[in-house]
Amino acid sequence: MSAAHAVPLLETRALSMRFGGVVAVDNVSLTVAEGELRCLIGPNGAGKSTFFKCLTGQLRPSSGRILWRGRDITGADSFAIARLGIGIKTQVPSLFDGLSVLESVVLAVRRLHSEATSRARAVAALARLEIEHLAGRQVGLLAHGQRQLVELAMVVAPEPGLIILDEPTAGMSAEETRRAAELIRELNRRHTIIVVEHDMQFIRSIASAVTVFHQGRVLMEDRVERVLADPRVRDVYLGKSAERAKIPA
Amino acid sequence: MDVDLALAVLLQALTGIGTLVIISLGLAVIFGMMRVINLAHGEFLMLGGYSAILAVKAGANIWIGMLLVAPVVVGAVGFVVERVLIRHLYGRMIDTMLATWGLSLALIGGVTMIFGNSVSGFSAPLGSVAIGGFRTSGYSLFLIGAAAALVVCIWLVLRFTALGLIARGTMQNPDIAATLGVSPARVYAITFTIGAALSGLAGGLIAPLSGVVPTMGAAYIAKAFITVITGGSAILAGTLSASVLLGAVNTVGTFLTTPVLGEVVLLIVAIVLLRLLPRGITGRFFRGAL
Amino acid sequence: MRAAPPGIERRQYLLEIGGAIALAAAAAIGLPRALELFAVINATVFVSLAVLALSLALIWGFGGILCFGQAAFFGLGGYAYAVAALNLSDTTYAVPIALLVPTAAAAALGYVMFFGRISDVYMGVITLTVTLILFNFSNSTAGDEWRIGAAPLGGFNGIPSTPPLNVPGQPGAALPPEAIFRIAVACLALCYILAKLVLRSSFGRVVIAIKENELRAELLGYDARLYKLGIFSLGGFMAGIAGLLFASCVFVSPTMFSLSYSAQIIIWVMVGGLGTLAGPIIGCILLQMLTTWAGTLRDISPSVILGVILMLVVLALPKGLLPTAFAIAGRLRRGDRR
Numbered sequence: 001m002s003a004a005h006a007v008p009l010l011e012t013r014a015l016s017m018r019f020g021g022v023v024a025v026d027n028v029s030l031t032v033a034e035g036e037l038r039c040l041i042g043p044n045g046a047g048k049s050t051f052f053k054c055l056t057g058q059l060r061p062s063s064g065r066i067l068w069r070g071r072d073i074t075g076a077d078s079f080a081i082a083r084l085g086i087g088i089k090t091q092v093p094s095l096f097d098g099l100s101v102l103e104s105v106v107l108a109v110r111r112l113h114s115e116a117t118s119r120a121r122a123v124a125a126l127a128r129l130e131i132e133h134l135a136g137r138q139v140g141l142l143a144h145g146q147r148q149l150v151e152l153a154m155v156v157a158p159e160p161g162l163i164i165l166d167e168p169t170a171g172m173s174a175e176e177t178r179r180a181a182e183l184i185r186e187l188n189r190r191h192t193i194i195v196v197e198h199d200m201q202f203i204r205s206i207a208s209a210v211t212v213f214h215q216g217r218v219l220m221e222d223r224v225e226r227v228l229a230d231p232r233v234r235d236v237y238l239g240k241s242a243e244r245a246k247i248p249a
Numbered sequence: 250m251d252v253d254l255a256l257a258v259l260l261q262a263l264t265g266i267g268t269l270v271i272i273s274l275g276l277a278v279i280f281g282m283m284r285v286i287n288l289a290h291g292e293f294l295m296l297g298g299y300s301a302i303l304a305v306k307a308g309a310n311i312w313i314g315m316l317l318v319a320p321v322v323v324g325a326v327g328f329v330v331e332r333v334l335i336r337h338l339y340g341r342m343i344d345t346m347l348a349t350w351g352l353s354l355a356l357i358g359g360v361t362m363i364f365g366n367s368v369s370g371f372s373a374p375l376g377s378v379a380i381g382g383f384r385t386s387g388y389s390l391f392l393i394g395a396a397a398a399l400v401v402c403i404w405l406v407l408r409f410t411a412l413g414l415i416a417r418g419t420m421q422n423p424d425i426a427a428t429l430g431v432s433p434a435r436v437y438a439i440t441f442t443i444g445a446a447l448s449g450l451a452g453g454l455i456a457p458l459s460g461v462v463p464t465m466g467a468a469y470i471a472k473a474f475i476t477v478i479t480g481g482s483a484i485l486a487g488t489l490s491a492s493v494l495l496g497a498v499n500t501v502g503t504f505l506t507t508p509v510l511g512e513v514v515l516l517i518v519a520i521v522l523l524r525l526l527p528r529g530i531t532g533r534f535f536r537g538a539l
Numbered sequence: 540m541r542a543a544p545p546g547i548e549r550r551q552y553l554l555e556i557g558g559a560i561a562l563a564a565a566a567a568i569g570l571p572r573a574l575e576l577f578a579v580i581n582a583t584v585f586v587s588l589a590v591l592a593l594s595l596a597l598i599w600g601f602g603g604i605l606c607f608g609q610a611a612f613f614g615l616g617g618y619a620y621a622v623a624a625l626n627l628s629d630t631t632y633a634v635p636i637a638l639l640v641p642t643a644a645a646a647a648l649g650y651v652m653f654f655g656r657i658s659d660v661y662m663g664v665i666t667l668t669v670t671l672i673l674f675n676f677s678n679s680t681a682g683d684e685w686r687i688g689a690a691p692l693g694g695f696n697g698i699p700s701t702p703p704l705n706v707p708g709q710p711g712a713a714l715p716p717e718a719i720f721r722i723a724v725a726c727l728a729l730c731y732i733l734a735k736l737v738l739r740s741s742f743g744r745v746v747i748a749i750k751e752n753e754l755r756a757e758l759l760g761y762d763a764r765l766y767k768l769g770i771f772s773l774g775g776f777m778a779g780i781a782g783l784l785f786a787s788c789v790f791v792s793p794t795m796f797s798l799s800y801s802a803q804i805i806i807w808v809m810v811g812g813l814g815t816l817a818g819p820i821i822g823c824i825l826l827q828m829l830t831t832w833a834g835t836l837r838d839i840s841p842s843v844i845l846g847v848i849l850m851l852v853v854l855a856l857p858k859g860l861l862p863t864a865f866a867i868a869g870r871l872r873r874g875d876r877r
Contacts, residue, residue, distance in 0.1 A: 034818070039775065047606045057757075075756070077762070078758055079757040079761055082758050082759060090755075093753050094752055094755035094758065095755060097752070098751050099747075099748065099751060102742070106757075107744065107748050107759060109744075110741055110744075111760050113758065154755075154759065158759075158760075245612045261678060284778055334850065336852070338854075342660070347806070347849060347853050348810055348849070348850050350805075350806070350849060350853065351846040351847065351849030351850035351852075351853065352846060353846065354802070354842045354849065355842065355846030356846070356849050357840075358842030362838070362839065396561060425631075467798050471668070476665060477663060478660070478661060478664045498812050507679070509676070509679040512675050513672050513675055516669075516671060519664075520651075520665055520669070523657065523661050
């Protein structure tokens with residue numbers, strides 16, 4: 001399999017994040033290949049969000065490295081990471097409340113294209129997410145689920161190489177979640193995707209490869225069916241004694 | 250440099266540091282506890298000074314005027330201000346700043362209307378004291394002692410009283426007061442009153458230094474603010490560390506050049522410090538200290 | 540608030556610019572005829588302060604940068620103009636210097652603040668501190684040893700011999716106060732139009748987006764530090780223009796750096812309406828007129844009036860005059876349709 005020799009799209013090596021005495025992310029080494037759809041799961045406090053923030057440049061890791069196509073990008077600023085072609089959707093939607101939906105998506109691509117092209121691409125992105133009818137609405141007045149879709153449009157419009165989503169379905173209705181799952185599968189055809197989630201049903205409907213976080217470390221990494229059947233993972237989620245979930249050194 | 254000179258400079262530095270501590274504590278309490286930026290702090294100082302002077306003119310003892318009348322009067326003013334103005338603006342930092350700025354203007358104008366523009370004052374008690382080969386004012390020594398006493402008192406209250414416990418809890422998390430059965434509104438009212446009283450006390454204490462004038466607040470508020478913000482969110486550790494650093498720098502600067510340039514040096518050091526430690530000194534060091 | 544479709548938005552935008560030009564022309568032509576000399580000079584001061592208000596309205600209302608020390612660039616513009624004009628004996632070359640100094644200072648200070656990722660509260664303190672430094676410093680420059688070339692800095696007295704603007708290229712021909720008033724009005728209109736154009740450009744739209752949500756703007760690949768630096772420097776430039784105009788019709792002194800001016804600028808913007816450009820201009824002129832009138836009262840200090848107004852505005856009209864007026868107008872209009 002030639003993929004094994006290709007440079008991975010994103011790789012972390014022994015990534016750690018410490019806050020004072022607390023080790024939120026502990027020696028995490030992760031590899032995501034081009035075209036993958038990877039889920040990072042784990043209960044609250046497992047370190048997923050902190051790991052996410054290290055990837056997005058919001059936090060500077062205490063130690064370890066992050067590599068993009070083999071290039072070291074550890075500690076890079078958020079805007080530099082975005083310019084590499086990494087689209088990021090935060091857990092609580094980061095939006096421009098005072099602007100209209102269309103203006104927001106235009107801004108997402110304006111850096112790369114002219115005014116006219118940006119408009120066209122923005123409209124196309126809105127259409128892809130079936131929210132063209134919201135184009136003139138002010139973002140701050142939208143419902144939560146709609147805001148999530150607007151943010152997705154902003155992330156998708158510049159055609160990023162990698163998309164990282166932090167709990168994309170939080171607050172979504174069942175129908176919106178179903179649509180989001182469909183969308184993510186469709187997006188995966190053109191983009192590599194990393195999804196941080198803890199909604200198990202959602203993971204089941206989209207995932208192929210899953211990495212499980214626990215207490216800042218990687219508990220296991222495998223295909224979704226095997227992960228969801230693993231007793232250690234169940235324990236970790238149900239909070240049974242952490243002893244049984246001891247990770248081999 | 251002979252010992253006497255070194256001692257003189259050291260004493261000068263300690264006085265400068267002590268003064269900074271005294272004028273900043275009231276502000277530190279209000280900012281550290283409530284995250285309220287009270288731009289009328291300088292005017293609370295001013296009112297404290299005037300209260301002390303009026304008390305003395307009315308025949309009271311100097312010490313009573315400075316240490317009792319000043320804080321009580323300004324504490325009362327602070328209570329009223331909190332109920333009428335600040336209470337409506339919690340969480341709105343910019344609006345609080347602007348409202349207290351309006352208050353500051355109104356107070357300056359009001360006092361000017363009543364007392365005019367000239368400097369009033371009374372001379373510093375305690376005469377001069379001989380130290381080594383030179384003389385220094387006894388009052389400077391008193392100020393150093395007063396600053397130390399204030400810090401110790403506040404530390405004792407914070408550490409060992411119920412009020413202090415609630416205060417510390419509320420500083421960490423405003424909801425704690427509610428879970429402890431005390432209304433946060435009351436905690437804020439008490440805190441603001443105490444902060445105002447401290448500012449009034451400070452005003453009384455510095456009145457003998459250069460007299461009081463309606464616009465004296467402006468000179469002190471900038472320094473108090475810079476000290477508090479440079480210090481960071483811990484009331485005592487922050488104010489102390491910032492006062493020591495900035496006061497020392499100011500003294501050395503004044504000693505080497507002129508008083509004005511000494512001020513400039515203080516301000517520059519503050520900027521550099523904030524550039525390096527964006528959350529103030531206690532944002533990085535002494536975290537968890539009071 | 541509904542975001543207007545592009546056509547209507549464009550029409551409103553052109554209307555605002557047209558209105559500004561018309562108003563400026565009317566004032567420039569009409570006021571010098573209607574007012575006596577003393578009032579014309581006063582009016583020039585008001586207009587120059589309105590430019591100062593506009594500079595803060597731009598960086599605060601649209602850039603999200605609360606600068607407590609806009610007075611610093613105001614004073615730097617004034618002093619740079621005075622020093623250059625006295626040394627070069629011709630204000631034609633003094634003007635560009637007077638504009639360069641505050642802009643460069645704003646760029647330098649902005650670099651320190653934005654690239655140091657300093658948070659809002661501390662930014663306010665730092666900008667205030669810089670203004671204080673300049674105030675203290677300029678107050679201490681009395682005495683002959685403090686001069687830059689032919690210009691004595693004058694300490695707390697300032698530079699009473701600040702020359703007024705002369706006809707470009709003719710150093711001997713000083714412009715009369717009416718002409719300086721017209722230039723000031725033109726500058727105000729031009730700064731307003733410039734601000735509108737900048738805000739409408741792609742640069743301006745990113746600045747506004749950064750104010751809305753800096754994280755999201757960065758996640759879209761925009762380096763927020765650069766944009767903030769840009770708008771802040773533009774604000775310094777405009778404040779410098781205000782300082783130049785002020786210096787030309789009055790004279791420079793350390794009060795330009797005073798805490799009082801720093802406070803008033805913020806008050807003008809708040810009262811006029813943060814988030815608008817016209818509001819602060821109107822607020823500034825209204826408050827200046829109010830302060831001047833209050834100064835004539837014998838028994839009440841103007842500070843009291845200003846202070847009480849500020850407290851009332853914060854408590855009752857938190858959005859400021861202009862936005863509140865629009866809101867009321869909007870409600871009346873909607874009421875009419877029913």
